[in-house]
Amino acid sequence: MNKLIDTLKIIFSGARRLIDATWALCNSTGILWFAAVFFCVSVLILFVWPQAPLYLATDPRSQAAWIRSHTAAFPAGTFTASLGLFSLQQSMWWRFLLFFLGLVFWARLGEAFRIITWARSNRTQVPSLSRVAKKALSEEENIGGDIAAAETAATETLHQCGILASQVAVDDVRYIFAFGPLAGIRSHLLTAAGGLLIVTGLLIGAYFSWAEAPHQLSPGQTWATPHRGFQITLTNLQGTDSSYPTASVTITNSQKAQQKKLVPGSHVIVGGILFSYLSAPSRLHLRALSHSGTPLLIQMVNGQTLTTADLSFPVSGTEENLLLPEAKITLRIVGYSELPAKGFHQPVFLVQAYREDKPLSSLLVTQDQEIPIPPDITLKAKISHDVLVSASHRPGQSALWFGVALFLLGTVSAFIWPLRRCWAQFWLDEQKTHFRFWGEVCYLWHCRPWPISKATTTSKS
Numbered sequence: 001m002n003k004l005i006d007t008l009k010i011i012f013s014g015a016r017r018l019i020d021a022t023w024a025l026c027n028s029t030g031i032l033w034f035a036a037v038f039f040c041v042s043v044l045i046l047f048v049w050p051q052a053p054l055y056l057a058t059d060p061r062s063q064a065a066w067i068r069s070h071t072a073a074f075p076a077g078t079f080t081a082s083l084g085l086f087s088l089q090q091s092m093w094w095r096f097l098l099f100f101l102g103l104v105f106w107a108r109l110g111e112a113f114r115i116i117t118w119a120r121s122n123r124t125q126v127p128s129l130s131r132v133a134k135k136a137l138s139e140e141e142n143i144g145g146d147i148a149a150a151e152t153a154a155t156e157t158l159h160q161c162g163i164l165a166s167q168v169a170v171d172d173v174r175y176i177f178a179f180g181p182l183a184g185i186r187s188h189l190l191t192a193a194g195g196l197l198i199v200t201g202l203l204i205g206a207y208f209s210w211a212e213a214p215h216q217l218s219p220g221q222t223w224a225t226p227h228r229g230f231q232i233t234l235t236n237l238q239g240t241d242s243s244y245p246t247a248s249v250t251i252t253n254s255q256k257a258q259q260k261k262l263v264p265g266s267h268v269i270v271g272g273i274l275f276s277y278l279s280a281p282s283r284l285h286l287r288a289l290s291h292s293g294t295p296l297l298i299q300m301v302n303g304q305t306l307t308t309a310d311l312s313f314p315v316s317g318t319e320e321n322l323l324l325p326e327a328k329i330t331l332r333i334v335g336y337s338e339l340p341a342k343g344f345h346q347p348v349f350l351v352q353a354y355r356e357d358k359p360l361s362s363l364l365v366t367q368d369q370e371i372p373i374p375p376d377i378t379l380k381a382k383i384s385h386d387v388l389v390s391a392s393h394r395p396g397q398s399a400l401w402f403g404v405a406l407f408l409l410g411t412v413s414a415f416i417w418p419l420r421r422c423w424a425q426f427w428l429d430e431q432k433t434h435f436r437f438w439g440e441v442c443y444l445w446h447c448r449p450w451p452i453s454k455a456t457t458t459s460k461s
């Protein structure tokens with residue numbers, strides 16, 4: 001039984017030393033710099049490197065195809081794809097980095113609280129001496145007066161400098177642990193709390209964000225999102241003669257409908273879901289009439305025959321080929337979001353007609369008009385607008401931005417009121433009063449030694 005108890009004591013002692021070493025490591029400025037550099041590089045990659053759309057995260061095959069289509073345009077594309085740079089927010093190393101940063105900020109927040117609460121505790125132990133403070137060792141002998149007077153003088157002088165000093169007596173040795181000013185402690189609390197909130201917001205977003213593939217709506221159509229059971233209906237489009245129509249939409253959930261107006265590039269949040277108006281793609285409607293006004297059949301690529309062809313071009317520069325079987329005419333239509341080379345800065349459609357590879361007509365269409373095709377066919381073109389919308393949910397944004405505000409406030413405060421910490425030791429040896437002092441000045445990202453002169457301890461002795 002005793003052997004078991006001894007073994008457990010050894011295990012617990014080793015675990016405590018490991019925890020203390022990890023705690024000290026996470027509180028070091030070197031680790032903070034290391035984690036911060038990796039985090040900044042990762043954020044830079046998010047903005048510079050193309051990222052796979054979030055809605056592909058639930059479809060690994062489509063996501064892999066998207067990544068393959070982009071790897072050729074980048075140096076070492078296959079290698080960087082294997083590292084997860086094209087889907088960084090879903091990669092394990094991004095989440096590991098966030099967990100590591102969270103551990104660092106948690107340790108720094110705990111250390112700041114420990115410093116504050118130490119002065120109110122029983123103070124039977126002095127906090128461990130930091131590595132930086134050890135470089136600022138000052139040592140004196142015969143500093144004048146007795147040991148109590150020297151201790152009191154040092155404490156009062158530190159108080160005058162705005163630093164809180166507390167005394168501890170262990171056997172025949174007296175200790176002083178001092179820290180301050182209070183504004184410096186608060187700045188470190190703010191930065192640690194802000195950093196922890198930033199990491200928390202990013203982790204929540206990394207694990208719980210989702211997005212639906214963009215959906216194209218025509219006036220009167222409704223889209224039911226698979227997540228949360230929302231329905232968005234395009235009720236009206238205003239200003240459809242331009243390339244930037246205002247969309248009136250109705251968003252419904254749980255028998256509650258809300259009316260919203262959106263313009264391209266804007267968004268609205270309903271029930272925690274972000275609905276975005278991505279663009280207003282144009283749609284071309286074509287009808288072919290004979291010389292007597294009789295509608296001619298139009299054959300699509302899939303073999304379907306219609307009297308009116310509705311064509312949409314989500315990607316600028318794509319084309320559609322149609323056939324007028326009764327007139328043996330082939331139609332080629334190319335849709336552009338704009339064509340600056342030809343002076344068009346709005347959606348434009350190139351409509352070309354052929355018979356047995358012989359060109360019959362070619363025209364750029366930007367508005368409703370009739371296109372004559374020799375010898376006696378009229379092609380009626382009408383342009384309408386659709387709305388391309390998306391739905392997504394990105395939780396953790398409130399924590400993220402609140403954390404950014406706290407972090408920036410704490411960073412500015414840390415440069416104005418840096419945190420100072422010092423350790424002093426007094427003892428009597430052969431009728432001589434000995435004194436040792438260690439100190440450091442800590443900004444957010446850097447700590448430097450803080451030396452002290454003899455006058456600090458003897459000014460009031």
